[in-house]
Amino acid sequence: MKLLESIYTALRALRANKMRSLLTMLGVIIGVGSVILLVSLGSGARSEITSSIQGLGSNLIIVVPFKMNLSGSMLQQGAPQLATNKFTLKTLDDVGKAVGDPEMVSGEIQRQMYISNGSGKRFFGMVTGTKSNEFDVRNLKTMEGRPYTKAEEESGRLVIVLGKTVADGLFPDQDPVGQYVTIKGRKLKIIGIQEIKGKTLMFDQDALSWIPITTAIRLFGTSNPGTIVVKADTSDSVLAEAKKIKDMLGKTLSSDEFSVITQSDILGFAQNITKILTYLLGGLAGISLLVGGIGIMNIMLVSVTERTREIGIRKAVGAKTRDIMMQFLVEAVTLSLLGGTLGVLLAVLGAMLYTQIFHLRAQVTLSIIAMAFVFSMLVGVFFGVYPARKASKLDPIESLRYE
């Protein structure tokens, strides 16, 4: 018997038991659907994180006042370091000397603060005190107004650049530039609005506000920068510059009191984490595909018993062991492939819905779909072989007598 005839026979048998076929497929539909969806979400998250890290600029070097091990796995990471910050304004100068150009180095002092508009509206967000060259180092721009100048930074002027979300929250109906906000009882003049950067993984990049570092030292009562950012000339000189900084800091600080991180370090780390996350999600969903496969096997076994007489008849008129085997195997594979197809559709729909609702990227790639297809077919073959063998081995006379 030809394969095409087997498929036709299988489809007819499945159609005869529509409800049962559908319920059996449901296991595979959910299995395949969730594998594709979760892997897509995982790889969507990965590409989002990747592009947001790349958005930092490939020649950016970040120096933090604690030990951060990005090359090891998450398990080796251990608890977050809570060592006291040994960075001072002098460290900032030292780093500037190390790279030979202080204009390429900025320090950041960051605090979560209430920002109010003076007429009752408050916004709780991150306020970062930086040097005036921060905008150049971090590649930030203002869409309205201007960044603060070096003079404003050095004299500790009460000026602020708001993110778009902060500005819209505090001044929904008016132009915020030129208005005043109050932080910790001090009035700061809004001189600029930062260009919209959007959301990265639910984190709103536009909910940040920027003030001169000298102002921040006064406002926050601390002069220890939490981060030092350095811009290398080119992306090729990043490693060399990072080494200079490391060597210089190593003279005064111990190895667990600072870390020098480049974009590729963060990228590698983030990709490592998201890869683990994607595999984990895919693996969990794979279990449901396995359960779906067991469902197919269960139903095929019931079907073989139910159709013992049919098998007897087919054998009596000349069906070979191979023909019966093929018939039931094709039936199982058809179930799993149909389920797989519906699962793919479901996943694509789910991914679209996910993007719509959460505004996060879900990357449904052809290779994931192809993989899920191959897997669902393998599930059909794997879980179909045993029932099909059982059917094909039935004795024709006994099966004809079966009531």
Place this chain on the structure above:
Amino acid sequence: MASPSKSGGGEFLVIMGASGSGKSTLMHIMGCLDHPTSGTVKIDGEDISLVSSGRLAELRNNKIGFVFQQFNLLARTTAENNVELPLLYAGVGAAERRKRAVAALEQVGLGHRLSHYPNQLSGGEQQRVAVARALITNPPIIMADEPTGNLDTLSGIDILEILQGLNGKGITLVMVTHEREVAEHGDRIIHIRDGKIKGDEAVAKRRVASDMRAMIEEESTAERHEEGAPA
């Protein structure tokens, strides 16, 4: 089963015996549904105790047609598709299958029942579909296991008439029955008891199914006349 039995080409052989006598088992072995535990069965000179189960399936497919007491049609499958089944396993193409299935169903007088399902057909019609299925591969042998056992007299005679017609065209027939009247439609009767052949008789006065039908129809007409019903 060590008893010798032989069926020459074109013979209408009947196997008779009480239930449990082994007549069906004999037919199953002759029909290549089972390997014999001892003794030999030869089909066209081929010893079937020596061949693989795949070869047995081939023999069932192209040398033998089966008709069962229980009809054994596939449910949820049209008469035409039921009849086509042996050709499907013979690897015949769809168009050719359909043509031959229609011809076979016409031959048993069911040309108007092609797309009916078994549960839409009477017992007699179902058995005729089964006969059409048995003859569609043009086998040299047809085996019928109590083919009239589940049918009323007239439907039974229909079947016997078709079987006698096939036999007339040179097909060898082997029929199992326990009814003397049915058995006498063949031309040789083998009696079986406890798995052994106890008798082998040539039928002296062979019944002809078409005559039997005429007789029964006459009788019922006469009865109706006696009851005063219109003819």
